[in-house]
Amino acid sequence: MKTIALIYSHNSGKSAKVAVKIQELLSKHYKVEEINIETCNFDVFQLYDQYILSVPTWFDGELPNYWDEILPSLRKLEFSGKNFAFFGLGDQKNYPENFCDALGILALFFESRGGKIIGKTSTEGYFFESSKALKNNLFYGLLLDQENQARLTEERLNNWVELLEKEIA
Numbered sequence: 001m002k003t004i005a006l007i008y009s010h011n012s013g014k015s016a017k018v019a020v021k022i023q024e025l026l027s028k029h030y031k032v033e034e035i036n037i038e039t040c041n042f043d044v045f046q047l048y049d050q051y052i053l054s055v056p057t058w059f060d061g062e063l064p065n066y067w068d069e070i071l072p073s074l075r076k077l078e079f080s081g082k083n084f085a086f087f088g089l090g091d092q093k094n095y096p097e098n099f100c101d102a103l104g105i106l107a108l109f110f111e112s113r114g115g116k117i118i119g120k121t122s123t124e125g126y127f128f129e130s131s132k133a134l135k136n137n138l139f140y141g142l143l144l145d146q147e148n149q150a151r152l153t154e155e156r157l158n159n160w161v162e163l164l165e166k167e168i169a
């Protein structure tokens with residue numbers, strides 16, 4: 001059974017709830033290790049081959065503090081041979097120009113150091129104006145808007161987990 005590191009902030013309320021659901025869905029076929037980004041160190045980013053990273057957007061298009069704090073220690077690492085999937089919460093109504101920007105910032109960080117991005121998704125059904133999470137008409141991961149589209153979350157999550165299972169296989 002393959003192991004997936006599921007890394008999120010246990011204090012980021014809405015993201016943590018989504019992470020628990022992802023863990024439940026993936027546990028049927030994988031060993032999922034939940035890791036709190038606020039207490040882990042850079043070693044964690046060398047140990048696994050499969051990562052799912054949670055990154056809500058804060059501060060008008062910025063990373064949350066806990067990602068900002070750990071990234072400098074990861075700058076010299078190389079991630080080739082590793083898969084990275086991202087999910088990010090945001091609010092496209094109040095932040096239409098920075099919708100889930102942090103997901104794009106984080107994905108680019110890992111991609112530019114050799115990591116392979118899996119779990120890219122379509123923009124269909126969203127109504128934002130611009131987003132750093134967007135590249136070549138696809139989102140770099142799963143974008144969820146619990147403020148305005150909470151009722152779409154379950155279906156989006158299920159579809160995304162199915163996609164990950166295919167890409168990890």
Ligand SMILES: Cc1cc2nc3c(=O)[nH]c(=O)nc-3n(C[C@H](O)[C@H](O)[C@H](O)COP(=O)(O)O)c2cc1C
Pocket residue numbers: 012013014015016056057058059060061062089090091092095098099100101146147
């Ligand atoms: C001060 C503040 C700034 C925010 N900035 C953004 C933003 O730039 N882009 C975005 O998509 N969402 C933004 N959001 C919305 C949050 O990402 C959203 O509420 C998310 O669900 C928070 O998830 P969490 O509870 O896991 O931290 C912001 C929210 C607040 C309160």
